[in-house]
Amino acid sequence: MLNFLLVAVGGFFGAILRAFISKRLNHKNRFVHLGTFTVNMLGSFALGFLVNMHLHTNANLILSIGFLGAFTTFSTFKLESLTLVHTKQWKQFVLYTLLTYTVGLSIAFAGFWMAKLYLS
Template identity: 45%
Template sequence: MYAPLFVAIGGFFGAMARYLISRWAARRSPRFPIGTLIVNLLGSFLLGWLAGSGAADTEKLLVGTGFMGAFTTFSTFNWESVQMMQQRQWAKVVVYLAATYLCGVWLAWFGYRVGR
């Protein structure tokens, strides 16, 4: 009954957190999308932790679906990768892809283990 409300509240806070982290990171690293990398890696860890923690369904809706759904961003990650490819910044795109996928999967696994 309250599921959409939990998702909406979590989504609001996830979107705000992502915006603030992205703005902060852009000022420190204007040539590399470190903000997207930070939110996606942190989100991988936190979602893994949530899955391993035995959280209640309402917590999964609020934090997992709502907060993490708005906090992490696959579309921005893909768009930034395409932009680097178009600019022929091959080293950057390889680092970005490898860091996101390899570290993201590892952090999700690690978060799951920590949550258990």
């Protein structure tokens, strides 16, 4: 039962922070989905970092699974991508998709590497 509570508490705060950042950044720039992109990149870095920290199970449940699971948003990314396809914004779609995957993987690796440096 404690495991579910830890995930729920982390998820509560992760979702609130994601909503705040997305609301502040989405549709305010040329890059329409900047809020979603930002939270996904921050979450990728943080998860890469935390994975290499080898956290205690409870810390992993609240931070990695709960907080970052709710903070990042793969489903919103997919919906926004489909919207770009549906509205035939091909250039924006390709840019958004390529940046999300390439930068996301790169920044997750950077977080993993930074944790390794921190631990040494």
